[in-house]
Amino acid sequence: MGCDRNCGLIAGAVIGAVLAVFGGILMPVGDMIIEKTIKKEVVLEEGTIAFKNWVKTGTEVYRQFWIFEVLNPQEVAINSTNIKVQQRGPYTYRVRYLPKENVTHDSQTNTVSFVQPNGAIFEPSLSVGSENDTFTILNLAVAYNNTADGVFRVFNGKDDISKVAIIDTYKGKKTLGYWSSYCDMVNGTDAASFPPFVEKTRVLQFFSSDICRSIYAVFGAELNLKGISVYRFILPPEAFASPLQNPDNHCFCTDREISNNCTFYGLLDISKCKEGKPVILSLPHLLHASPEVAETIEGINPNVEEHSTFLDVEPITGFTLQFAKRLQVNLMVKPAKKIEALKGLKRPYLVPILWLNETGTIGDEKAEMFKNQVTGKINLLGLVEIVLLSVGVVMFVAFMISYCACRSKRAK
Numbered sequence: 001m002g003c004d005r006n007c008g009l010i011a012g013a014v015i016g017a018v019l020a021v022f023g024g025i026l027m028p029v030g031d032m033i034i035e036k037t038i039k040k041e042v043v044l045e046e047g048t049i050a051f052k053n054w055v056k057t058g059t060e061v062y063r064q065f066w067i068f069e070v071l072n073p074q075e076v077a078i079n080s081t082n083i084k085v086q087q088r089g090p091y092t093y094r095v096r097y098l099p100k101e102n103v104t105h106d107s108q109t110n111t112v113s114f115v116q117p118n119g120a121i122f123e124p125s126l127s128v129g130s131e132n133d134t135f136t137i138l139n140l141a142v143a144y145n146n147t148a149d150g151v152f153r154v155f156n157g158k159d160d161i162s163k164v165a166i167i168d169t170y171k172g173k174k175t176l177g178y179w180s181s182y183c184d185m186v187n188g189t190d191a192a193s194f195p196p197f198v199e200k201t202r203v204l205q206f207f208s209s210d211i212c213r214s215i216y217a218v219f220g221a222e223l224n225l226k227g228i229s230v231y232r233f234i235l236p237p238e239a240f241a242s243p244l245q246n247p248d249n250h251c252f253c254t255d256r257e258i259s260n261n262c263t264f265y266g267l268l269d270i271s272k273c274k275e276g277k278p279v280i281l282s283l284p285h286l287l288h289a290s291p292e293v294a295e296t297i298e299g300i301n302p303n304v305e306e307h308s309t310f311l312d313v314e315p316i317t318g319f320t321l322q323f324a325k326r327l328q329v330n331l332m333v334k335p336a337k338k339i340e341a342l343k344g345l346k347r348p349y350l351v352p353i354l355w356l357n358e359t360g361t362i363g364d365e366k367a368e369m370f371k372n373q374v375t376g377k378i379n380l381l382g383l384v385e386i387v388l389l390s391v392g393v394v395m396f397v398a399f400m401i402s403y404c405a406c407r408s409k410r411a412k
Contacts, residue, residue: 041374042164042196042317044112044156045105049373050164050193053319056099057192061360062126064090066284068352071299080346085299087355088133092126095119095358101148110159111168115150149209152190161196164318165189167207178212178272183251187214191311191325194318204233204311211281211327212273213252215239217311225312225322226367235309237288241265257348258332264290267330267350278332283307284355285328296349307355317374321362328355 042050066089075081100114122131151171157164167186170176175184188194188205198204200219207214217233224230242265243250253262255269258280266289268281282289284307285300294300312322330352335345362370 038196038316038374039157039161042161042193043158044154044164045158050317050319054100054165054192055103057096057360058366059321059360059362060094061096061358062092062123063095063120064092064126064357064359065354066090066356067354068299070351076345076349077342078344080344082296082298083349083351085297085352087299089128090126090357091129091131091133092123093120094123095121096360097121102151105156106153109168110156111153112156113151113153115148116152118147118149154189157195164195165193166195170207170209176212176273178270179251179254181251183213183249185214188216191323192320194313194320196316196318198231198313198315198318200231204313208325210325211268212270213268217309220310223312226362226364227371228314228321228362228367230312230321231315233311233313235283237266240268240283240288242290260290260292264293266290267293269332278334280330280332280350282328282330283309284326284357286352293350296347297352300352314370314374319370321367321370323358323360325358326355329353 041048044051044054066087068085068087070076071084071086072081076083095118096116098117098119101117102113102115104113106112124130151169152167153169155163155166155168166189168174170186174186176186178184186207188207191204191206191208194204194206200222202219204217205214206216215235216239218236220232220234222229223232238246241249242259243253243262245265250262252268253259254272256262258264258269259267266282266286270279270281271277273279282293283302285302286294286297287302287304287307289302307326308324309326310324311320313320330350332348333342333345333351334348336342
């Protein structure tokens with residue numbers, strides 16, 4: 001009877017040891033399986049999860065506009081008083097609902113080319129008024145419908161997964177022709193996705209034709225989005241800093257008068273990108289801009305939470321599951337004797353025209369599908385690994401203690 005009992009205890013300890021070892025082995029093996037699967041599914045080619053969602057996003061994207069109405073145009077024109085503005089909005093459009101067109105694969109260079117058609121559908125239920133509302137603002141023609149952005153050529157990641165979705169050329173070139181030196185380069189992805197296995201220390205580079213330059217985002221926080229763990233990357237103030245604050249930005253300073261000899265921060269002169277029109281970009285309500293810039297404007301109220309740009313990226317796949325792109329369009333207005341409305345001005349003005357908020361969040365159905373196909377399986381595998389290792393260790397220790405106690409009792 002004692003032998004049977006001891007044998008049972010030893011057998012239990014052996015089983016526990018085997019479970020613990022199996023759980024330990026499953027960890028690196030499981031990680032290898034996950035890595036291999038992810039690398040296969042994020043490649044931009046027919047049949048992958050990434051390609052399906054890349055051609056046509058399953059996320060509803062909205063672009064909201066707030067218009068800055070000038071409340072005292074006559075006083076400004078005659079007496080050069082401060083500009084008083086009041087924002088009106090939002091006026092909301094659904095955008096980015098059209099699939100990519102002219103998708104062409106090149107197996108020699110492992111790239112895929114496409115153009116992104118633009119379309120906009122007005123959403124009255126998400127707006128404060130109609131498209132026919134009138135405002136007192138400076139004339140600014142903004143055309144969006146029936147246009148297309150590109151041609152883009154991006155790496156498909158088949159030969160090197162660390163390059164997937166990174167832009168190789170834009171409109172056939174690796175540079176833009178608007179800036180000098182490295183500022184003119186097209187860097188990163190289009191921000192819809194990034195190479196997989198994103199770490200918090202990574203700087204996410206992306207190109208936006210809206211701002212006529214490449215830019216970057218840095219890690220801000222880890223969040224839970226509809227049951228999916230995501231990393232929030234934010235556009236840092238350094239991205240629009242003056243060359244005095246961030247020497248890397250020296251080649252974005254193109255007009256020393258506008259920038260006060262390259263000392264102002266928070267502004268981006270994109271006139272070269274807009275056929276010479278004096279368009280100046282900033283964050284909404286001049287967030288993170290030099291205080292001097294807003295001295296002649298009354299009615300702006302910058303708020304970090306409402307006016308910052310961010311990307312919520314699922315770190316294993318590199319997919320952007322939620323984002324908010326926010327920017328403001330301003331015009332630089334200077335005294336001009338030959339223009340009736342401007343000849344009375346005694347100083348230049350930075351006039352805010354509008355600010356926009358383009359947002360997208362993965363839908364509930366897509367989120368469930370993502371969890372079932374990707375994160376759910378990974379979490380289940382991780383749970384199995386931990387259970388096997390934990391149960392195995394507990395069994396081994398418990399049975400070995402019982403065996404030793406039994407042996408000790410028999411010896412007495």
